[in-house]
Amino acid sequence: MRFSQLLVPTLREEPAEAEVVSHKLMLRAGMIRKLAAGIYTLLPLGVRVMQKVERIIREEMNRAGAQEVVMPCVLPADLWKESGRWDHYGKELLRLKDRHDRDYCFGPTHEEVITDLARREISSYRQLPINLYQIQTKFRDEVRPRFGVMRAREFVMKDAYSFDADEAGAEQSYERMYDAYTRIFQRCGLRFRAVEADTGLIGGRFSHEFMVLADTGEDAIVSCDSCDYAANIERAEIRRAAEKTNEKPKKLERVQTPDRKSVEEVTTFLGVPPERLVKTIIFETEEGAVAALVRGDHEINEAKLRRHLGVTQLELAGDQVVADVTHAPLGFAGPVGLDLKMIADSALEAMSNMVVGANELDAHLINANMGRDFHVEEFADIRLAQAGDPCPRCQGKLQISRGIEVGHIFKLGTKYSEAMGATYLDQEGNERKLIMGCYGIGVGRTAAAAIEQNHDEDGIIFPFAIAPFHVLIVPVNNKDAQVMGAAEDLYRHLSEEGAEVLLDDRDERPGVKFKDADIIGIPLRLTVGEKNLKQGKVEIKVRRSGEITVVALEDAPKQIMGMIRAEAEA
Numbered sequence: 001m002r003f004s005q006l007l008v009p010t011l012r013e014e015p016a017e018a019e020v021v022s023h024k025l026m027l028r029a030g031m032i033r034k035l036a037a038g039i040y041t042l043l044p045l046g047v048r049v050m051q052k053v054e055r056i057i058r059e060e061m062n063r064a065g066a067q068e069v070v071m072p073c074v075l076p077a078d079l080w081k082e083s084g085r086w087d088h089y090g091k092e093l094l095r096l097k098d099r100h101d102r103d104y105c106f107g108p109t110h111e112e113v114i115t116d117l118a119r120r121e122i123s124s125y126r127q128l129p130i131n132l133y134q135i136q137t138k139f140r141d142e143v144r145p146r147f148g149v150m151r152a153r154e155f156v157m158k159d160a161y162s163f164d165a166d167e168a169g170a171e172q173s174y175e176r177m178y179d180a181y182t183r184i185f186q187r188c189g190l191r192f193r194a195v196e197a198d199t200g201l202i203g204g205r206f207s208h209e210f211m212v213l214a215d216t217g218e219d220a221i222v223s224c225d226s227c228d229y230a231a232n233i234e235r236a237e238i239r240r241a242a243e244k245t246n247e248k249p250k251k252l253e254r255v256q257t258p259d260r261k262s263v264e265e266v267t268t269f270l271g272v273p274p275e276r277l278v279k280t281i282i283f284e285t286e287e288g289a290v291a292a293l294v295r296g297d298h299e300i301n302e303a304k305l306r307r308h309l310g311v312t313q314l315e316l317a318g319d320q321v322v323a324d325v326t327h328a329p330l331g332f333a334g335p336v337g338l339d340l341k342m343i344a345d346s347a348l349e350a351m352s353n354m355v356v357g358a359n360e361l362d363a364h365l366i367n368a369n370m371g372r373d374f375h376v377e378e379f380a381d382i383r384l385a386q387a388g389d390p391c392p393r394c395q396g397k398l399q400i401s402r403g404i405e406v407g408h409i410f411k412l413g414t415k416y417s418e419a420m421g422a423t424y425l426d427q428e429g430n431e432r433k434l435i436m437g438c439y440g441i442g443v444g445r446t447a448a449a450a451i452e453q454n455h456d457e458d459g460i461i462f463p464f465a466i467a468p469f470h471v472l473i474v475p476v477n478n479k480d481a482q483v484m485g486a487a488e489d490l491y492r493h494l495s496e497e498g499a500e501v502l503l504d505d506r507d508e509r510p511g512v513k514f515k516d517a518d519i520i521g522i523p524l525r526l527t528v529g530e531k532n533l534k535q536g537k538v539e540i541k542v543r544r545s546g547e548i549t550v551v552a553l554e555d556a557p558k559q560i561m562g563m564i565r566a567e568a569e570a
């Protein structure tokens with residue numbers, strides 16, 4: 001491909017709209033352009049990278065025995081009503097009407113469509129197991145689209161769905177996908193980790209997220225420093241707290257805490273450690289308000305609380321609700337005399353003589369004791385794991401890092417086959433529900449995550465397998481016939497050998513060409529300059545290491561092809 005004929009609008013300036021480095025670099029490398037919030041056009045370099053990611057995904061999905069299909073992206077509401085998600089999916093679902101005023105949505109995911117296909121086409125155990133996948137555009141009306149294609153509203157996803165006759169089969173299908181995902185992300189050149197993930201309301205033991213390790217990741221990952229336990233923080237379990245102290249209960253007292261609201265302000269003012277205080281946090285759910293109690297130095301884990309309560313909506317209560325239930329302004333809620341369902345974090349079991357809000361402006365209670373001064377409905381693990389917490393599996397300690405979720409594998413069980421009547425006949429002729437799994441990978445997010453992990457201050461350093469081209473040939477001076485002739489020869493020769501070559505035939509200053517080369521991050525650069533050429537030499541530069549070797553012109557193709565082959569085999 002010739003640079004002069006390719007639309008690669010590179011940018012010198014830092015794009016102000018971008019917060020993370022992958023977004024900045026995808027804009028600067030001329031890979032993407034924004035059309036509207038969370039909606040992007042892919043330009044030629046962007047397309048080439050996405051196609052490489054897709055190809056790796058396809059090869060590994062096919063290798064794992066999955067079959068490719070393409071489902072529609074505009075979906076009739078009726079299917080979504082059958083599964084119940086028309087009402088539950090909320091505002092992320094883009095709803096449409098056709099000319100007959102019939103309801104549709106733009107598919108954010110395809111469990112309903114695939115289950116409908118399965119109930120029509122699968123009737124016998126002989127057709128099982130089966131795994132069907134597609135690579136297709138989704139739309140999710142995200143609350144906060146950001147980071148470019150990493151969290152877009154319109155994006156391309158590979159989604160796969162497995163159907164099995166029994167649990168054992170479903171587990172095998174799950175493991176096959178786990179292995180395929182591991183290969184896919186390895187081949188994309190990513191440093192990643194599979195972590196246990198929250199299964200939300202669907203429940204079940206099986207869900208893993210594939211997290212690309214990056215400080216800018218939106219997800220917090222908890223991992224053990226000694227065993228292989230790793231989980232999304234939403235999911236991470238807390239080992240049960242220590243035994244109750246044998247401190248004697250003291251007399252409950254009310255103390256004035258003028259203008260002190262935060263844990264730090266109150267505990268400093270009272271001269272007690274934060275772990276003596278209990279925060280009372282009021283939430284609203286579809287089943288009404290609830291109070292969650294956690295220790296002052298701990299944070300509430302909303303995902304765990306939501307799962308524990310079995311609700312879909314859980315939001316911090318607004319000032320008005322807090323005032324209604326506590327009869328005090330925000331910041332002074334406490335469990336004593338509070339007429340609400342109360343869930344206490346397990347750590348509270350070990351506590352006595354706690355500091356709690358007094359449900360009164362500028363006042364707290366000290367020496368509050370559970371059982372004597374207030375009662376909770378139950379104890380549960382509802383706090384966020386913190387660095388240094390004991391590992392739930394071994395004697396190690398937990399550490400916290402950040403990641404970008406690029407893939408998610410999930411055992412669905414019979415949630416959809418039950419709701420939509422997808423059954424098959426077993427060997428004995430009994431009608432049984434299909435057991436399902438679903439498996440997603442974000443194509444754009446994977447590419448962006450790769451850039452997040454592979455760049456320097458000058459630009460992208462593409463992992464070889466997903467680079468838009470293998471080699472960039474830079475003739476330093478276009479006007480010099482010898483230089484251009486040699487560059488053209490190399491271009492032809494390498495292309496014939498099967499290399500993916502980009503020839504920078506633009507009439508630009510060398511500085512511009514080199515800057516662009518660094519931004520777009522093609523792994524190998526072959527520079528044809530007047531001085532070297534006079535001695536029959538050209539220069540090979542490896543983008544990642546910056547290493548430069550000067551080689552004889554006639555050896556250059558062999559050298560480059562050797563490097564490409566070594567990369568392809570790695």
Ligand code: ATP
Pocket residue numbers: 109140142149150151152153155157405406407408440441442443444445446
């Ligand atoms: P997140 O928690 O990041 O919103 P999710 O749990 O909603 O992700 P899934 O429904 O499991 O995501 O979708 C499968 C994959 O699709 C994700 O692992 C991710 O790679 C990709 N994906 C999801 N939402 C987006 C988005 N808004 N933009 C780009 N890719 C996305």
Ligand code: MG
Pocket residue numbers: none
């Ligand atoms: Mg989401």
